[in-house]
Amino acid sequence: MSYEELENKMDQTFLAVRYNVEIEGAAIKPEEDLDVVNIIPTEEPFRAIALAVLYEDREASLANVEKALANDISPIDIINNGLMKGMDAVSLLYTKGFYFLPDLMLAGDGMMEGVKECEKVLGHKSETKGTIVSFVAEGDPHDIGKNLVVMFLRAGGYEAIDMGRDVPTVDVVKAIKEYNPIFVTGTALMTTTMTVFPKVVEALQKEGLEVPAIGCGGGAVRKDFVESFPMSVYGVEAYHAPKLADAIVKDKKTWKDLRKEYADIVGEFVSEYS
């Protein structure tokens, strides 16, 4: 039987179901999602500012912010009641599966443009929920995971210090001293570079330093390895990072709590923590 004959004989759904297509609901405007309705402000100019972020429209976002600033609206209010609300809605739609990573990245770009304009008027950096240091393990050039973590943290309202990739352990310790972060994230792709994480912890302990938690994750990183040394928590998905940070900031959770309550904190089933 030829290839074509074989193919024509087959019922594709007998072999594979594209469940992503099967479960897709009707298309709705993002601002009409019932949960988003509760996030997006109703009063102007904040609504327009938030919607520009929600629609990933960088130019509109910037124009709206400039207009509001020209009308003497407080830059802090623009950030908190406009830009951040838009980003909160984007993050929610990502969590619900309606938005995708590119939506988040582009909306984040729009939000950051707006924040920068506000900071120009403020004359200093705006307040964030806290400072977080993010690095890729020494000897490891794979940084897309770290880039995602940084993006999710910034979108979540944190100042993420991006230390780049192949970062010497001494530099990580130096940054922790300098920034006194509420959380640290480290990523590695390989079994033989994840071994940097306990070395960072050891170096911190030698200097009598402690951070609430060091989130360790990436390709070959395993939970059992990460839990074999203190101060650490195994991070499963990049988008979990701001949720873990929130738990530290709002609920004063420690690395021990994060290990025990990981799935509850991130609000979903996590196979590695089941």
Place this chain on the structure above:
Amino acid sequence: MKRFTRMIYKNPDEMVFGKAKFPVSQRWNIQIGAGYVLPEIKVAPVEGSEESKEKMVSECRNITQSACERAVAVGLPAFMLEQEHIFQQTNNPEWTAECTQIQAETLEKYHDEYDIKVSLRATPADIRLEERSPGLRGSDYDNKVMESVEASAANGASDVAIETIGGKSVSDYGIARGDPKAILFGIGVLGSIDMEYMWKRIVDVCKKYDCRPAGDTDCAQANTAMFMAGGLLDKDCSHTLAALARAMAAARSLVAVECGAIGPLKDCGYENPIIKAISGVPIATEGKNAVCAHSDLMGNLTAAVTDVWSNESVYHRQEMGGTTPEVWLQATGYEAALMNTALQTGQEKVLRDLYTLTDKYRDPQALVLAYDNAYRIGEAIVKYGNDPYLRSRAAALESGAIINEAVEAKKMYLTRFERDSLDSALKIFEGLPTESDQFIDECLRKYSRKVAEFDPKSYEL
């Protein structure tokens, strides 16, 4: 350098697993693509082995010996062992030398004792960092990579492969933001330029020794898209865009062959069936027996025209059935045995078609790599074979056409996200300049500003 402007295979039906137009012979009496499929085993060194050269050498010996023991225990006629270097190995070429030597000695011992055919693949890590001066060219890391290639070739590796990272800064930006132009520039243009820089030198080194220059893989770019695309319910990269990235990757990875690589192309190059169709070189691939390393949506399909069947990577540890070098070599070995049985009994085309059809419509990424479609993409590439940009663009457009035809035939179903990102990408690609220089100028202006790590000097642009 002679570019491919014609297909070596005259039609897709000629392609089958275990046979390549240009088989490769290596030491220890092994032929690849010469009528049988070779199983491959690759194991990631255990954490802690990076602490000293002695530990690393011991680790390499143990992995090799375990694989050899299981190979003879279950009667494998042949197998390939691959060592993907860790950072410390490539950064310390003397480590590379001693590790390769102990692996070669161990394999040779089993070859001498049992007459088992063995192959040792060394894959130095591409540890270059674009953002760290002087960038990808002429840095200490660049020199270490080449020294490590030479240490591998000089100390017993049957062949050398690598996963080069040229263009990754820009393609990563494009993948994360769903920017098809950045992906095309990163893979098709920057990746191709860097491949030429790396592969001319690798081929020259290998020629000095009894070591074959094997091939490259677009692991750093197209696999990033594939891994981020993930399963059906993941939300990080559109599966249609990942399929387009894969097609572009074929135009990029082909450069290694144009520089003198002869295969088997490296296992994680999912674009390899396209390159086999164009060039006739044997290929390694991975699929269902690589689930220990990662998940993909084409576990059987990737076996259809393979010559070396790999497990990709696995932790070095114990499982219930033995250590992982033993367990996963046995798994790839039995799959290779099935393919070899088909070859012996003249049923190889039936098995090839069954492998293909199990996954063809599971996902757009699988669809474009079905051997008939891979061939079509190959034809699109050779039509513009002399221009890396135009052939990458042609590959992307052809893969889009393949997906759209399957959608129209109601065989492939897409989500709105997949549909929208495909439509948008194809519209962008169709509107791009037909002159390479113009495209490069536009991209240099745009991405030099947007991507902090991107350094045009690394590509002599």
